Amino acid sequence: MRPVHASYISSDKTWKDVRRAWVAMLEMTGLLEPCMAFRGFALATIGLVATAHAQVSTQCQGDVCYSLSIPQTSSSSNIRDIYFRIAAPKDYQWVALGQGSEMDGAQMFVMYQSANGQNVTVSPRNGEGHNTPEYNGNSQLTLLEGSGVLADKMVANVRCSNCSSWRGGNMDFSSSAASWIYANKFGYPIQSDDLNAGIQQHGNAYGTWSWDFATARGSNSVNPFLETSVITPTVINNSKSRNTVLVAHGVMASLAFLVVFPIGGILVRVANFSGLVWVHAGLQMLAWLIYLVAFCMGVWLATNTDDIKKAHPVIGIALFLVLLVQPVLGWMHHKMFKEKRTRTAWSWTHIGIGRLAILVGMINGGLGLQLAGDTEKKHVVPYAIVGLVFGLAYIGAIVWGELKRRRNRPNAEYKRQGNELHNMN
Known part of the structure; x- marks a missing residue:
């Protein structure tokens, strides 16, 4: 079994500077070569986890790993094939590896699920400024055995036959190291066979590092990744947990704004039974608590992506802040209505905020699905159907309730004036 080099990529500039200083100090003192035997310990002290071996080098950023193997012929003549591997949980929309020190001018390889969800598509692209990378039809890539959606992972084993040069740059694989970049976007999978499929902008999961070619050089295999047991460092922020939070956030926020909030609003308009106001208040508080949990998960997701x-997220935060005061406004509305027997400023504020918040919350759920990258519309359709049913029912209840209130107002006013005249006599 071939040994493997595995390490974390640190996108934090401070740790990069510390690492460079550490390596420079070892080189100046002549201790660099002896310390290579203890590289795992040395790099772990500066924020990386490493195990140095030959033939295959694997760099991991979180739960996304990139591997490289440079055949001896390529490292000598710099014109032959090189091999790379991208492996990530299937909960990512896309994952990219790139040659170069920055996005502009880089040659990138973007992996996403194929249309059937069983295989992967690897799209070669060129970076132009900070715009969406453009498909590069000149790249000579071959997807090798072992690629596909395996269990919960997307894996692409790739042979590149012209990675030594591309439009905008070149890379000398006979050198000691070169700069590479990485990026990814978490969310609903793209699932497309189109090499020019549209991709959403990455979040804060991107960076650059210098890949030490010495740890990747020497293999003569036509598919080194099948013969190598790749060691993936243990990570804390697993994409499975992020996906669970994403789904839970969507389900709970939808339950609050599509179902529970509207039901509470509908009942108080069309029903008429003892204790109705407390049923309304109970349902709205239940919906508020459900949304509170969804809101906390949403903030965590938004800040991590x-x-x-x-x-x-901006609308979600605004809704949360507005709904914070709704229980107080509702209590004051109830109290003042009992005293005045008519709506007051408290009433109009509570009612107006409630109606607007529910309708905006329904719309914002659709924006959430768009942000999550539900390009196949597999969740949009059921969301739209439920939203349409409850939304129309809610608006209908508002209209019916207001018409009913206007019809009853003259009778209520007549009774009130009669009581006042009776009390004066």
Whole structure:
């Protein structure tokens, strides 16, 4: 079994500077070569987990791993094949590996699930500034055995026959190291066979590192990844847990705004029984608590994917802040209505905020599905159907309730004036 080099990629500039200083110090003192035997310990002290071996080098950022193998012929002549591997949980929309020190001018390889969800598509692309990378039809890539959606992972074993140069750059595989970049986008899978499929912008999961070619050089295998047992470092932030949070957030927020909030609003308009106001209050508080949990999960997701400034989370935060005061407004509305027997400013504020929040919350759920990248619309259709049914029922109840209130107002006013005249006599 071939040994493997595995390490974390650190996107934090401070740790990169510390690592460079550490390596420079060892080189100046002549201790670099002796310390290579203890590389795992040395790099672990500066934020990386490493095990140095030959033939295959694997770098991991979280639960996404990139591997590289450079045949001896390529490292000598720099014109032959090189092999790379991308492996990530299938809960990612896409995962990319790139040659270069930055996005602009880089040659990138974007992996996403194929249309049937069983295989993977690897799309070669060129970076142009900070725009969406464009498909590069000149890349000579071959997807090798062992690629596909295996259990819960997407795996692409790739042979590249012209990775030494591309439009905008080149890479010398006979050198000691070169700069590479990585990026990914978590969310609903793209599932497309189109090499030019549209991809959403990555979150904060991107960075660059210098790949030490010495740890990847020497294999003569036509598919080194089948002969290598790749060691993946243990990670804390597993994408399965993120996907669970994403699903739970969507389900709970939808339950609150599509079902429980509207039912509470409908009942208080169309029903008429003793204790109705407390049933209304109980349902709205239940919906509020459900949304509180969904909100906390949403904030966690948005801050971990760099989406906090986008429309869906911004609206979600605004709804949360507005709904914080609804219980107080509702209590004051109830209290003042009992005293005045008519709506007051408390009433109009409570009713207006409630109606607007429910309708905006329904719309914001659709924006959430869009942000999550549900390009196949597999969740949009059921969400739209449920939202349409409860939304129309809620609006209908509002209209019916207001018409009923206007019809009853003259009778109520007549009774009130009669009572006042009776008390004066």
